[in-house]
Amino acid sequence: MITGSALLSRAAPLLACIGLLAIWQIAALILNTDSFPTALEAIRAVPSILGDKESLINILASLRRMAIGFSVAVALAIPLGLMMGRNRYVASFFNPLLMITYPVPKAALMPIIMLWLGVGDIAKMLVIFLGVSLPVIYHSFQGARAVEEKMLWSGAAMGLSAAQRMIRIVLPAALPEILTGCRTGLVLALITMVTSEMIARQSGAGNILFNALDMGQYDTVYAMIIIIGAMGIGLDAAFEKLRSRLVRWSEPGFDIPLSFA
Amino acid sequence: MNLRSVITDVLLGIVPIALAIALWQAISSFGYAPVTLLPPPGMVFQRLAQQLLTSSFQHAVAATLFRLFAGFSIAVVVGVAVGLAAAASPAINAVVRPIVRVLAPLPKVALYPALLLLLGFGHESKITLVAADALFPILLSTYYGASMVEQKLIWSAMAAGTPRHQIWFKVVLPAAVPSILTGCRIGLVISCIVVFLAEMITSTEGLGHLLVTAARTFQAVDMFVPLITISLLGLILNGLLQAVRSYLLRGFPEV
Numbered sequence: 001m002i003t004g005s006a007l008l009s010r011a012a013p014l015l016a017c018i019g020l021l022a023i024w025q026i027a028a029l030i031l032n033t034d035s036f037p038t039a040l041e042a043i044r045a046v047p048s049i050l051g052d053k054e055s056l057i058n059i060l061a062s063l064r065r066m067a068i069g070f071s072v073a074v075a076l077a078i079p080l081g082l083m084m085g086r087n088r089y090v091a092s093f094f095n096p097l098l099m100i101t102y103p104v105p106k107a108a109l110m111p112i113i114m115l116w117l118g119v120g121d122i123a124k125m126l127v128i129f130l131g132v133s134l135p136v137i138y139h140s141f142q143g144a145r146a147v148e149e150k151m152l153w154s155g156a157a158m159g160l161s162a163a164q165r166m167i168r169i170v171l172p173a174a175l176p177e178i179l180t181g182c183r184t185g186l187v188l189a190l191i192t193m194v195t196s197e198m199i200a201r202q203s204g205a206g207n208i209l210f211n212a213l214d215m216g217q218y219d220t221v222y223a224m225i226i227i228i229g230a231m232g233i234g235l236d237a238a239f240e241k242l243r244s245r246l247v248r249w250s251e252p253g254f255d256i257p258l259s260f261a
Numbered sequence: 262m263n264l265r266s267v268i269t270d271v272l273l274g275i276v277p278i279a280l281a282i283a284l285w286q287a288i289s290s291f292g293y294a295p296v297t298l299l300p301p302p303g304m305v306f307q308r309l310a311q312q313l314l315t316s317s318f319q320h321a322v323a324a325t326l327f328r329l330f331a332g333f334s335i336a337v338v339v340g341v342a343v344g345l346a347a348a349a350s351p352a353i354n355a356v357v358r359p360i361v362r363v364l365a366p367l368p369k370v371a372l373y374p375a376l377l378l379l380l381g382f383g384h385e386s387k388i389t390l391v392a393a394d395a396l397f398p399i400l401l402s403t404y405y406g407a408s409m410v411e412q413k414l415i416w417s418a419m420a421a422g423t424p425r426h427q428i429w430f431k432v433v434l435p436a437a438v439p440s441i442l443t444g445c446r447i448g449l450v451i452s453c454i455v456v457f458l459a460e461m462i463t464s465t466e467g468l469g470h471l472l473v474t475a476a477r478t479f480q481a482v483d484m485f486v487p488l489i490t491i492s493l494l495g496l497i498l499n500g501l502l503q504a505v506r507s508y509l510l511r512g513f514p515e516v
Contacts, residue, residue: 016359035378089273096274097281103495104488105454108461108469111476112484115298191368195458198370210462213374221374228371236366 035218042222049223055208059227062193062204065121069128070189077136077185078178082170084137085144098134106131107195119200124193131192132185139181143174176247183239190232205231297481305485312486318471322490325456325467328384332391333452340396340448341441344403349429365397369455373462387459394455395448399441406440407433439513442506449502453495457487 021039028038049055084091106127117123147170155165171178197206205228212220282302288294289301296304312318347357373390380386410433418432419425460469468487475483 012355012359013362016363020360020363036375089269092270092273093277097277099499100278100492100496103450103453103499104492105457108457108472108488108491111472112481112488114476115479115481116294187366187368191370194368194370198462209371209374213377218378221378225371225375229367232366232368232371233363 037219037222041219042226045219045223046226049208049220049227058203058208059205061121062197062206063231065125065204066128066189066193069125069193070132070185072125073129073132073185073189074136074182077133077181078140078171081137081140081178081181082144082166082174084141085147085174086166086170091141091145094137098137102134107192107199110196110199114200119202124196124200124204127196128189128192132189135184135188136178136181139184140174140178143177143181144170146177147173179243179247183236183243186235186239187232190228190235194228297479300482300485305482305489308482309486309489321467321471321487322494325460325469325491326494328387328391328459328467329452329456331384332388332456333395333449335388335392336395336399336448336452337445339392340399340444341403344400344441345407345429345434345437347400347404348407348433361397361400365401369394370458373459377463382463382465387456387464390459391452391455395452398447398451399444402440402444402447403437406437406444409440410436438509442502442509446499446502446506449498450495453491453498457491 021043025039028036050059080094084094109130110123110127113123113126117126151169151173152165155169160168193204194206194209197204198210201207201211205224209221209224209228212218212224285299285302289296289299343357347354369390372393373386376386376389380389414432414436415428418428423431456467457469457472460467461473462469464470464473468491472484472487475481475487
């Protein structure tokens with residue numbers, strides 16, 4: 001019985017996927033319009049896109065840009081966030097700037113950045129970098145701020161230097177919170193990737209999606225939605241696996257990411 | 262926190278913003294970037310002030326705000342209701358949880374073409390997109406807030422004779438308010454971002470549309486104006502939410 005319910009809870013997301021696709025199928029059959037193909041038709045169009053060499057290269061190029069933008073952002077944002085969390089002056093130095101930039105849609109900077117850097121890879125990676133940085137900084141900041149003072153004191157008493165304390169105490173203690181930020185950042189990177197490619201129609205997954213929309217190839221539109229959605233769910237599940245390995249000792253907080261746009 | 266440290270905080274906070282504007286001014290006044298690529302800050306803010314007075318710009322802001330509020334309100338109502346229901350009943354939780362797990366990491370912007378095809382190019386598709394994006398943070402924080410309510414509070418309320426169905430409104434909902442408001446704050450920022458993006462993709466009005474038209478005609482000044490406006494709107498709305506928060510949480514020990 002226990003294994004049965006455990007199996008059920010493991011299969012639940014899959015069942016939810018199937019359920020949502022079934023709702024789509026039924027809704028499409030009821031509405032019966034050209035612009036809303038059934039789930040089966042959309043799924044059938046997926047292999048032809050992934051099989052096409054050019055679109056596959058496009059999608060992989062998107063993923064590469066996303067990976068680079070995400071990694072650079074994480075590498076820079078975590079140290080900054082940790083320093084903000086441990087030093088009040090650093091925090092009050094950067095906080096207002098971050099508050100102003102938070103509600104600005106990063107992909108909306110695309111037209112301006114394109115003026116400066118052209119429509120190439122660098123502009124898109126810069127936008128992804130900007131989009132990912134903010135949540136990672138914010139969560140690292142929160143995580144570092146919540147580190148227990150006593151642990152730092154004991155570390156200092158045992159002769160750790162400030163930099164060592166940062167790496168040996170603050171970083172591990174803040175890790176669960178940092179990884180929550182990275183998870184949000186990952187979803188955000190995907191969203192920014194799609195939007196930036198939609199604005200700079202040159203290559204990539206977003207380009208295929210919105211070109212198909214403009215040309216009225218509705219099967220391709222819905223198939224691309226499925227592909228991008230699957231990328232989001234897949235990346236998130238993979239990251240969750242990694243996260244639960246790294247911070248097995250901490251009790252899980254939010255086990256579902258708060259996606260940003 | 263005493264007055265002096267508040268003043269230091271404010272001064273320190275102004276420094277990077279002032280530096281950024283000074284750098285911006287320096288780049289354009291020393292001629293490193295032509296005005297067509299990077300207009301000087303004075304020109305941009307003057308243009309902003311000038312635009313704020315024109316009725317067409319006010320219409321654009323109004324259209325954006327309407328979509329933002331409509332989507333955000335739907336997200337708050339649905340998110341709080343579903344979040345509470347999931348916390349209240351294990352059966353609902355078993356259904357909602359996997360669906361949320363699948364839908365939350367889905368990039369909703371990718372759904373926008375489908376929404377366009379189904380709901381048309383008007384308000385509806387944009388409001389739906391805003392609601393879909395703002396929904397999950399609110400739903401999740403409501404759920405966590407409601408399921409973390411101290412059991413002792415519920416027991417005391419029951420011992421004092423509160424009927425079972427009223428416990429949800431008299432004990433759990435108020436106790437979950439701080440968490441719900443945190444979710445709303447995230448949802449609000451997301452709404453700002455999403456409404457702008459949706460308007461950039463296809464629209465005939467709104468701030469996002471202004472940015473796209475400016476970009477098509479290479480009017481760099483007009484590109485900065487909507488961006489600064491959305492940032493200001495975000496700050497103002499955040500401030501309003503903060504005011505609502507300190508009003509609603511006036512009885513709580515820490516805000």
